[in-house]
Amino acid sequence: MKEDASNTQFRLVELPEYKAWYGKAFFENLIPTLHEIKPDIIVMSAWPYFLQLILNPFFYRRLRKVGAKLICRDIPFNISYWGKSKEYYYSGQNLTEDLSTDGKTFTGYIYFWLITCIRRLYLPLADAHINYFDQARHITGSYGVPQEKIFIAANSPDTDELLAAYDRVLKEPDILPFNPYRLIHVGRLVKWKRVDMLIQSIKDLDGHFPEMELVVVGFGPEEDALKELTENLGTSAHVRFVGGVYDSVTLGRYLHSSSVYVLGGMGGLSINDAMCFAKPVICSVADGTEKRLVREGYNGYYFENGNQGSLNNAIMKIFSEPGLIKELGGNSLKIIKNEVNIHTVLSEYAGAFQYVLSH
Numbered sequence: 001m002k003e004d005a006s007n008t009q010f011r012l013v014e015l016p017e018y019k020a021w022y023g024k025a026f027f028e029n030l031i032p033t034l035h036e037i038k039p040d041i042i043v044m045s046a047w048p049y050f051l052q053l054i055l056n057p058f059f060y061r062r063l064r065k066v067g068a069k070l071i072c073r074d075i076p077f078n079i080s081y082w083g084k085s086k087e088y089y090y091s092g093q094n095l096t097e098d099l100s101t102d103g104k105t106f107t108g109y110i111y112f113w114l115i116t117c118i119r120r121l122y123l124p125l126a127d128a129h130i131n132y133f134d135q136a137r138h139i140t141g142s143y144g145v146p147q148e149k150i151f152i153a154a155n156s157p158d159t160d161e162l163l164a165a166y167d168r169v170l171k172e173p174d175i176l177p178f179n180p181y182r183l184i185h186v187g188r189l190v191k192w193k194r195v196d197m198l199i200q201s202i203k204d205l206d207g208h209f210p211e212m213e214l215v216v217v218g219f220g221p222e223e224d225a226l227k228e229l230t231e232n233l234g235t236s237a238h239v240r241f242v243g244g245v246y247d248s249v250t251l252g253r254y255l256h257s258s259s260v261y262v263l264g265g266m267g268g269l270s271i272n273d274a275m276c277f278a279k280p281v282i283c284s285v286a287d288g289t290e291k292r293l294v295r296e297g298y299n300g301y302y303f304e305n306g307n308q309g310s311l312n313n314a315i316m317k318i319f320s321e322p323g324l325i326k327e328l329g330g331n332s333l334k335i336i337k338n339e340v341n342i343h344t345v346l347s348e349y350a351g352a353f354q355y356v357l358s359h
Contacts, residue, residue, distance in 0.1 A: 024048035072126035153348035162276035165248035184258035189220025194265030280328035
């Protein structure tokens with residue numbers, strides 16, 4: 001991961017993290033820094049930072065003495081409804097980055113139940129909540145948070161910058177040779193991105209689309225294993241690893257030279273990025289944000305989470321009908337321009353800010 005703050009138009013304060021007694025990260029000298037800055041509003045991610053409100057004695061009182069309103073920003077993801085922790089845990093839905101569900105042990109369930117109980121204590125402490133997707137209204141509400149304190153704001157990159165990059169890309173030469181059967185994945189190479197499924201699709205669908213390729217953009221701990229998989233499957237000639245790309249125009253050129261963006265596993269903002277460059281999207285369960293972005297048959301297709309055959313069918317569907325890719329990609333761009341962009345998201349945040357400042 002790499003974050004570019006060179007164009008930041010606001011004050012940026014970076015605090016080192018330390019490991020609290022309960023084993024999770026928190027910020028050093030946060031309270032003195034807040035007293036110095038004197039903010040009107042503090043927006044803090046729920047996990048793991050809200051743990052400090054419960055597990056560090058007197059911290060919440062000290063935070064309130066700053067005089068700022070507190071907003072909890074969360075997805076929420078891998079969180080059960082209150083009172084449904086047992087059903088959720090044993091269903092195996094609580095995935096980790098290494099794809100371990102930890103969904104079969106009694107000890108694991110007790111830990112999950114305790115975390116759920118702690119959430120029931122800290123979530124109501126916020127003056128408002130900003131969540132990424134609509135179902136979060138009901139999930140967060142089940143923990144005792146009043147509905148009027150819950151605001152839904154989609155996640156979004158700087159779409160103005162990305163759309164400007166798209167205009168530039170249209171004037172650039174193609175970065176790759178033309179191939180109407182080229183898939184692209186953008187993201188950190190970790191297990192839960194399921195890039196292995198995309199590589200398997202290249203193998204499985206070779207008889208239907210022998211020209212099909214996959215471009216993999218990103219670095220990560222799974223890179224060597226994924227390259228080894230391409231060798232073992234005999235797909236090396238059809239899978240291109242280009243490494244991390246952090247420049248919007250260069251990334252856009254790779255997207256523009258590809259036909260379909262595919263996310264095999266978990267993810268989020270990469271869907272927005274692809275849609276800014278008019279790409280149709282194939283995905284399953286990402287992080288919840290996909291529910292606002294990807295509409296079945298309108299700008300992409302969903303496949304059953306972890307089901308290789310379902311993924312293959314989605315790819316076949318989108319490649320089998322001439323003209324479909326351009327139509328779906330155009331609809332992706334419409335969604336970004338008209339519905340989910342930096343301006344609509346800022347407006348949704350502004351609604352939460354206005355609420356807490358008036359209550």
